[in-house]
Amino acid sequence: MKIGRIETFLVPPRWLFVRVETDDGAFGWGEASLEGHAEAVEGAFEAFRDRFAGFDPFRIEDIWQVGYRSGFYRGGPVFMSALSGLDQALWDLKGRALGLPAWELLGGRVRDRIRAYAWIGGDRPGEIGAAAKARAAQGFSAVKMNATAELDWLGTPKLLEDVVARVEAAQAEGMDVGLDFHGRVHRPMAKQLAKLLEPLGLLFIEEPLLSENHEGLIQIAQLVSTPIALGERLYSRWDFKRFFEIGAVDIIQPDLSHAGGLSECRRIAAMAEAFDIAVAPHCPLGPLALAACLQLAATTPNVAIQEMSLGIHYNTGGHDLLNFVVNKGVLSPVDGHLPIPTGPGLGVEIDEAAVRDADKDRHRWRNPVWRTRDGSFAEW
Template identity: 55%
Template structure:
């Protein structure tokens, strides 16, 4: 029998030069209500950085990937963000996908937070500096009944928003009655009636025979954009739809790397990309996606119906990206049954919306002051969140 070999180690903190002696000493993650997964990274200098690895409906899978990343990267220099990103993405041979990329997102965001805090500057300063001082934002409107839509639109406008997004339709079959599309137009007109710009989210639940008709009907009413008019993966079909409508087409929340976006750019299928910083490899990869999009004169509007850390990270990309368009954010009381954007932070004013915009954060790192005591307490009781699933009138499964 041969002698046992020394187990290989992936820890190579000393193998590359670093601008700082600061190393990762601990990586933790916290599942907190309503559905968020926060990442805490502690360093040898005592700096703590926070990231977010929220992946709605897949929390436990991401936690497993986070455990692996923690085992691999404790002891690595915090300054070498790109080296850590490359090893996280490539060193396990199999790469990409929503689970790994979400876990990497949480770690990556926290490392940028650490670097900003160590250098005493906001993260946007490390991304090339500011090209704007304010961030245009929009939020979601729910509801199906006309009275509910109108009431929610009024509430959002009173809260300072000038733009919102809403479902284009709750339920359509593969080929449904054309009359079913009339309600979608009325939804748009109701929200616009209070003076809001409105994006219409098809959410991939509308199939090609109906999507073509719906895009045509919405166009005269000038929605801000139509989002996921077909499920991602239908590249040629979305490109064909793009040639049939003058309404900007937005997509990208279910894509996680530059490689995922590339065929859409090359096909001319998209006008606005919407990567999510908590899904698509963190600040490092999302900034690269934004730069890639600019090559094709495509706008950058990060997806973010998630927690405060992901939103703050998005703000820093928005401030520094020349092709930034508008930022999605949760309405503050959208999750008021369990938590909202201000629940786990001590400086909720960072998210104040004035005249449709949020001011650029100026504090070092992400600019958030986390309520760590509450995060630890709430994480002990949080159950995994499951997204709603429903069937249409014909009994067939519908997209969330």
């Protein structure tokens, strides 16, 4: 059995699927979605096609090491997203070929289901109470919402009070709330907002500052007891290592489509466990990314909760999480939890014909560019 071809597909609303097929017809699916940069990730697969044609697909770790190290330049969102999608597809292929779930190949289950949370509020949060009530009706007990829209470096007390009011509206519907600062809040306001929110008992505050501002993150961690989460913009165990060492994070959020796939995120989670840090994988993406996350949850004791994109505000134009999935029940929440898939590989059956058809009209998704009231650039 040798790798025969590696295909990529741009499918709506903003995803990049990967399909690896062997010379004897075995296949596996993965997801290399990098929001707003699908074309760049797809370009990285040219080198992978040249390098891995004829390789034994069962040698997943060897392929990962060669893929990561052999090109001399390493890391970063584009390259690591491509490697992530390839890695996911290889685990799916191997599991399918052997008739076993990927989690069985990784040592077996530590749990049968994982708590999930859904998004409310969109990029510019509003109508939070009604949105939280709708999620409760779906069986969720936890939600995540953006704290604010675009912000100036300095803001008014009224703006901060509005954030508190929105959180309280979601909590009034019985929801546990994780609040995503989204890297939009700069240090002068982030300290104030984190302190103001502390009495509300949030699940976590996410990216209170951008990851590159680790000095400020240390200060916020020392200022409040609210758990601090981050990691969607970190791409390898080496990126995460600094945050484990400085003690500025309580929950890490590696994205299995950005941070080296199932193989690397399992290593990252094991490192986190040694520091008594929880894992809540980032996944506002598609079904294959979520299926890979569930394989990680199945085998990893410190995975605490799982993000999912069902009904997220990015899924527009009639395109949602389960569009290309044949066995939709595998990724459908039950009582606020996602079951661990029991099917072979990643456990998800993809409608290949629908994917190939969607790829004919390739998406060009881009995130918005925001500006503050004075016309200067604002973080999205």
